[in-house]
């Protein structure tokens with residue numbers, strides 16, 4: 001099995017776990033990784049990619065090479081989510097033959113190493129391909145501690161309509177339409193933004209925020225109504241207490257023999 005390790009700096013554990021692999025330096029520019037993948041695709045040669053900071057579990061690469069599936073991946077921790085990406089993935093020659101243009105057609109501007117996984121995997125999913133997820137997890141020695149957003153986010157579709165991200169590529173991503181949409185699914189937001197097919201729409205409130213604002217207005221109206229009711233209740237209580245005091249006063253006067261005059 002052809003094993004490629006695209007790298008800028010190889011983690012020692014990755015190095016140790018990939019003896020015999022071909023190491024490909026991809027630090028010359030942002031698109032070097034894409035070119036490596038494109039060339040691999042051209043060769044139609046079944047290949048396992050192990051990124052420079054990902055460590056497959058013991059025996060993982062052997063198991064993946066032996067697996068009859070033609071798209072396999074170990075999931076790993078990425079940012080603050082567990083997901084498959086390109087980090088430890090096998091692309092079989094049959095998958096390449098069925099989708100010969102999936103890498104070469106990635107548009108200029110979307111070929112950077114940082115979003116390439118989302119674009120390629122998203123397109124393969126859109127075409128109905130599904131990866132076989134291997135367990136256990138691979139280890140990812142990435143110090144990316146950026147917390148992904150979990151608030152409702154409006155996403156504006158800026159693709160050309162021919163390509164978009166489809167749905168879950170590993171865990172719990174809702175269907176992604178090729179239109180503007182909004183979601184609070186952190187994985188979906190990250191995948192959309194990283195794919196370059198969507199940008200965040202900051203032009204106004206999200207539907208959820210608008211609904212909340214409407215609810216706030218309604219709440220304020222209800223509060224005002226309640227305040228009026230409470231005020232009138234307080235008035236009734238005061239009146240009742242005054243009545244009670246009058247009755248008590250009369251009773252006291254009666255007890256003393258002073259009859260009230262009518």
Ligand SMILES: [Zn+2]
Nearest residue numbers: 067069072132
């Ligand atoms: Zn497999």
